[in-house]
Amino acid sequence: MSLLEPILIGLLVGLVVGALGAGGGILSVPILVYALQQPPHSAAASSLVIVGFTAMTGLIFPVRERLVPWGRALAFGGVTVAGSLVGSRLSLLVDGSSLMLLFGVLLAAVAVAMLAQGIADRRAEARGDEKDADLTLPPPSTRLWVSTVGVGLLTGLLTGFFGVGGGFLMVPLLVLVLRVPMRRATAMSLVAMVLASLAGLAGRLGTDVTLDWPLTLLFTAGSALGGLAGGPLAVRARPSTLTFAFAALLAAVAAVTLINTLGGASL
DSSP, rough: OOOOHHHHHHHHHHHHHHHHOOOOHHHHHHIIIIOOOOOOHHHHHHHHHHHHHHHHHTHHHHHTTTOHHHHHHHHHHHHHHHHHHHHHHHGGGGGGHHHHHHHHHHHHHHHHHHHHHHHHHHHHHHTOOHHHHHHOOOOOHHHHHHHHHHHHHHHHHHHHTTTTHHHHHHHHHHHHOOOHHHHHHHHHHHHHHHHHHHHHHHHHHHHSSSOHHHHHHHHHHHHHHHHHHHHHHHHSHHHHOOOOHHHHHHHHHHHHHHHHHTHHHHH
């Protein structure tokens, strides 16, 4: 393996994370296992380092542009972490093949939902009313905060259960359920990903999981650079374009996961 390979792959992953606020875990874990030949448990731990640091760098642009609703983002991230601790325990009750099959089905379902949202966004853009709604958050209310806690716990349960970073679920739930605009949802997801990554790493302290630190740091360096570039890309792109891109990413990973699982391969 050349030193350039993990940097270039990390750059691609970082672009996705920075632009969409998601995709790091569902991309980096398969890449680390299949392309960079890392053991699955080590890949999962390395992915937390990569995604967490990339999310931090990806946050620089939305913070500067004041896209992060900090109260909601921290509340959402906090309950997501709590849910992930429960989900990680529940996953031990399911065998690996069934887990990956469910993961593929979930990805496909979310991809379809995001495709429908993208079509709705494109129609709104055609009517010329997307500008007013682009960054407008739903007004604070008791119902909103209860919904935020509920969605955060559900996201945490699912991400802990499936063992990935969670952005691929956070963004759709924020957009589709809490009606958070896509760019705000991306920023909130990055905050939650940082918190979830730190919690996941803390949970692995004292275990037998080992990391290939040179590979992890090279991957992280490339991913961080990509994350810095991804933020401005998200601002220049139309919300519907981001949503369509996210749906396509989820559909592609779902197809690969289902084909590998049904064909007898697994992580």
